[in-house]
Amino acid sequence: MLCLGFAFLYIPMFLLIFYSFNASRFVPVWGGFSIKWYITLFQSEEVWNAVILSLEIAIMNATFATLLGAMAGIAMARIRRFRGRVLFSGMISAPLVMPEVITGLSLLLLFITMSELIGWPTRGITTITIAHITFSLAYVAVIVQSRLVGIDESLEEAAQDLGARPYRVLIDITVPLIAPALVAGWLLAFTLSLDDLVIASFVSGPGSNTLPMLIYSRVKLGLKPDVNALATIIILIVTIGVIIAGWILSRQEKQRLLDQQMADSEKYDFSESIR
Amino acid sequence: MTQATDTSKLFENQPWLDPDAEPFVKIRALTKTFGSFTAVSSVDLDIYEGELFSLLGGSGCGKTTLLRMLAGFEEPSSGTISIDGVDMANIPPYQRPVNMMFQSYALFPHMTVEQNVGYGLKQDRVEKNEIAERVAEILAIVELTPFNKRKPHQLSGGQRQRVALARSLVKKPKVLLLDEPLAALDKRLREQTQFELMNIQHQLGVTFIVVTHDQEEAMTLSTRIAVMDQGQFSQIGTPTDIYEYPQTRFVANFIGSANMFEGRVVENGDNHVIVRSSHGDLSFYIDHSFEIRENIGVSIALRPEKITLSREVPETIDEYNTVKGIVDDIGYLGNFSIYRILLENDKIIAVTHPNQSRPRDARHLAEWDDEVLLSWAPSSPILLTK
Numbered sequence: 044m045l046c047l048g049f050a051f052l053y054i055p056m057f058l059l060i061f062y063s064f065n066a067s068r069f070v071p072v073w074g075g076f077s078i079k080w081y082i083t084l085f086q087s088e089e090v091w092n093a094v095i096l097s098l099e100i101a102i103m104n105a106t107f108a109t110l111l112g113a114m115a116g117i118a119m120a121r122i123r124r125f126r127g128r129v130l131f132s133g134m135i136s137a138p139l140v141m142p143e144v145i146t147g148l149s150l151l152l153l154f155i156t157m158s159e160l161i162g163w164p165t166r167g168i169t170t171i172t173i174a175h176i177t178f179s180l181a182y183v184a185v186i187v188q189s190r191l192v193g194i195d196e197s198l199e200e201a202a203q204d205l206g207a208r209p210y211r212v213l214i215d216i217t218v219p220l221i222a223p224a225l226v227a228g229w230l231l232a233f234t235l236s237l238d239d240l241v242i243a244s245f246v247s248g249p250g251s252n253t254l255p256m257l258i259y260s261r262v263k264l265g266l267k268p269d270v271n272a273l274a275t276i277i278i279l280i281v282t283i284g285v286i287i288a289g290w291i292l293s294r295q296e297k298q299r300l301l302d303q304q305m306a307d308s309e310k311y312d313f314s315e316s317i318r
Numbered sequence: 319m320t321q322a323t324d325t326s327k328l329f330e331n332q333p334w335l336d337p338d339a340e341p342f343v344k345i346r347a348l349t350k351t352f353g354s355f356t357a358v359s360s361v362d363l364d365i366y367e368g369e370l371f372s373l374l375g376g377s378g379c380g381k382t383t384l385l386r387m388l389a390g391f392e393e394p395s396s397g398t399i400s401i402d403g404v405d406m407a408n409i410p411p412y413q414r415p416v417n418m419m420f421q422s423y424a425l426f427p428h429m430t431v432e433q434n435v436g437y438g439l440k441q442d443r444v445e446k447n448e449i450a451e452r453v454a455e456i457l458a459i460v461e462l463t464p465f466n467k468r469k470p471h472q473l474s475g476g477q478r479q480r481v482a483l484a485r486s487l488v489k490k491p492k493v494l495l496l497d498e499p500l501a502a503l504d505k506r507l508r509e510q511t512q513f514e515l516m517n518i519q520h521q522l523g524v525t526f527i528v529v530t531h532d533q534e535e536a537m538t539l540s541t542r543i544a545v546m547d548q549g550q551f552s553q554i555g556t557p558t559d560i561y562e563y564p565q566t567r568f569v570a571n572f573i574g575s576a577n578m579f580e581g582r583v584v585e586n587g588d589n590h591v592i593v594r595s596s597h598g599d600l601s602f603y604i605d606h607s608f609e610i611r612e613n614i615g616v617s618i619a620l621r622p623e624k625i626t627l628s629r630e631v632p633e634t635i636d637e638y639n640t641v642k643g644i645v646d647d648i649g650y651l652g653n654f655s656i657y658r659i660l661l662e663n664d665k666i667i668a669v670t671h672p673n674q675s676r677p678r679d680a681r682h683l684a685e686w687d688d689e690v691l692l693s694w695a696p697s698s699p700i701l702l703t704k
Contacts, residue, residue, distance in 0.1 A: 200391055201424035203411045205438030205489065215437070219428045302472045 056278060063271035070266040080272040090257065090273065097237055097254040100168060104175040105233040109225055111176065112183025112232075116224075117217065119184065120191035121199075136185065138178040147245030150174045154246060166248030174246045175236040182235065183228035190224035191217075333366040334542065340403075342367040342525055343388070343493060348397035350383050357383040359549035360397065365493075370519050370526040372536040375546035376572075381529045384546075385495050388527065389418045402492055412441070417491040421498040423482035425470040431457070431481050432466045438489045456484045459518060476507050483515070487522060496528045500535060512538050533573050537561070545569050566704040570619040576700070577625075577667045579618040586612050591701060592638070593618055597663045603638035605696035610703065617702040622670040624698040627657060629684050631691045640693040643667065645684050655682060659692060667692065 063081075067074025084090055118125070119132050138146060154170050157163060164170050198220065202212045218225075240255040247256065261270050333339040341364035350358040358380040365371045373381040386392040388399060390411035399406040401415060417438070426434050432453055439449045457463050460480040470478055479502065486494055499515065500508045516539060519526050530536050536543050537557045544554045545568075553560060553569045564570040567578065581602070585592040593602040593616060602618050610616070631642060643659035646666060654672045661667060669692060671683055684690050 195422055195424060197420045197422055197424040198426060200389075200411070201418070201420055201485075202426070202437070203391075204389055204416075204418045205485070206412050206441035207437075208412055208441075211441065216426060299471060302469075306472050306474045306477070 059271050060275045060278065063268060063275040065268055065271075068268065070268060070271070080268040081276075083269050084272050084276075087269070089252075093252050093254045093257040096168060096251060100172050100175060100253065101233045101236040103172050104179055104236040105229045107172075107176045108179035108183050108232040109229045112180035112228055113187045113221070113225060115180065115184035116187025116191065117213075117221075120188045121196070121217075135181055138181040139185070141178075143178075143239075143241040144245075146178060147174070147242040150177065150242065151245045166246060167251040170246040170248065171243050171251065171253065174242050175232075175239060178242070179232035179235050182231050183225075186228045186231065187221055187224045190221050194220050334364065339366060341365060342369075342402055343527070344398075344400045345384075346398045348384070348387065348399060349395045350380075350387060350392060351395045356549050358387070361549075361551055363544065363551070363554070365525065365527065367525055368523055369541045370516065370528065370539055372528045372530055372540040372543045373546055374530055374533060374536040374543050374572075376531060379546040380549040381531075381546050382497060385418070385497055385527065385529045388493070389416060389495055390414050415492040416495055417486040417489055417493075418495040419482050419486040419497065419499055421501060423470075423478050423502075425478055425481055425485075427470055430467050430469055431462060431473070434470070434481055435485045435488050438485065442489070452488055456488045459521070460484045475503055476511065479503060479511065483518070487518070487524065490522070491524060493525045493527060496526060498530055499528060501530075501532070508535070515539065537573075545572060547572075562700075564619065564700060564702070567617055567619070567702050570700060570702060574621060575668065576619040576621055579620070579665075581616055581618055583610055583612050583614050583616060586610060590696070593699070593701065597661070597665045599662070600641050601638050602699045603696050604699050604701055608701055610701075614703075619700040619702055620667075620694060620698060621700075622656065622668040623654075623672075625667070625669045625692050625694050627659070627669050627671055627683060628691045628693070629688060631689050635691065636693070639696060639699070640691060641667075642689065642691055645686055645688045645690060648682055648684075648686065650682070657682075657684065657690075659690060 062070055064076050064078065065072075065074055066077035066079065115131075115135050119128075119135070122128075125131075150170075150173075154164060154166060154173075158165065164173070199212050199216055202216045203209070207215060238255065239253075240259055243253045243256055244259075247253070252260070258270055258273065261267060333341075343363070343365040345361060345363040347360050347362065348358055349356070349360050361384070373384060375381045383392060387394050388401075388406075390406065390409065394407075404415075406414060426437065429437065435456060436449045436453045439452060444452075453466075454463070457466055460483055462477060462480055462484065465473060465477060470481065473481065479499070483499070486496075500511055503511060512535060515526075528536070528539060537560075540557055542554060542556055543560050545552045545560060547568050552572075553565045555563070560569060560573050564573065564576075570576045571578070579595045579597060579600070579602075581593040581595040583591060584594045584601075587607065589605065589607055591604045591606075591608050591610070593604065595601065595618070635642060641661055643661045645657055646660040647658040649656040649658075650673075652673070654670050657669045657671065659667045659669055
């Protein structure tokens, strides 16, 4: 049963990897082992441009979304009462449930209206980035909020009690404590942006093709082995990333357990010393 | 380490009895409501410099809310707080001359012991060398010097408690607020830490205000205790006052245990009061007077350790302060035993008796179903009208 589940999940990917080494021009026909499609890929300027554009957008998006999302998350978790709180927390999570087509369409309308009225923004990298920030920040806000809910509020109170003004509390205590959530939020926003096809298609302009857009448009013209090669490289990068993340996390966990055991074994040293 | 001195001795002058003494912390008509719930209801309180004052009460009695208002984390709905003559209204927590030790200790997990303790001084822009000096000094007092480079998760519960204490003391606050400071420690460590806390308080002379639900802790530590119930003080007094002279039924029951009797005042003399219990043939002769009308309904509280238990039951017994009963149950606690005595009217009285000698045949003072005589001194019954 487990094998069946794994097969269901992974056979498509293995097929893709397998065919990326196919010498034949026709995807389903095996023509012997070859890496020529990888070479074609690296020589294609179009692909490189798309990769760079996607990465640029993803990095900018992740950074701004993390900044804004963290602010929203902190406001929702730590400020118990402010005017419009309920509305705000409802609105912030709306992009999570909104169909992408609608988000994309509405943003396109906004950008067209704006560029007619004030001449900004021109459609392209700017509009895609703004569009991505609007929905990514909702995810970051939710991650940051849930992390903060799990953190004892008395830590921030203790800092205040010791004389730290609110902004110092934010910088010295809150931000370090939510750092894991910020990293997770940044990575998620990065991935969401890299992954997005629908919204980017709506708001992009001429000449600015992101990687997913490029792959999609090529596949529409017929399956080609160089797309398989591109996909294989992406799979490889993601796999390495996941393995490294898992390794770091498990090492931290082990270290924490070890520290705890050491501390507990010294538990009674105080009671010894005062006698 | 020296044995802790009895803090009540330090306060032989008892500033709270002196009408001219200026209180250090002055609370007037302080009220805090959360929606329709009143957590603290118009309380007045004076705390004097150098006191170790306890706020004692069950959960939800408002003691923590009161402490948080002192720290500035909750804004009073009405009323005033002043510390050392300065009104605390509109002074944010980070500018108050108080520090708090949190129940959860609230140690910053990403900082070392040293950084945790030095954080408050850093906020005051104290010079680096001086920070290091003062941190080292306070860590020596709480005996944590070897652990200064550790992170909180590398410490045991008792060590964390002392880091929290050091961190809240290093700024030499005028008042230190402690929220259930010992609740997270196990029993053995707690008892030792109590004395440690008293020593440190004595050493530094800082006014301590402790919130606790543990009456033993409050009794050992405090110069005075305020017993809180439903947002108000039931009684404020020294541990002895609170235990020996409780003013309400709640205090008598909450502090220690007490046998309660309902009764009626049958005689009110110049130097004595006689109360007849409504549980049949039992009368109390109390050897001091009260301003109370005759024939009024009152309660009598009688501490289990103030009752003498005897197996010799005479034919006729005294009219007052004695009663016959049968041993219904015995609880052996090692240092003392609890006897539950069934009276003729089916009421059960608890009596404690210290096990001063080692019984050779492992027998108790009285055995199950023995007929026994209970008696007590005329100074022992506590008359309560509230």
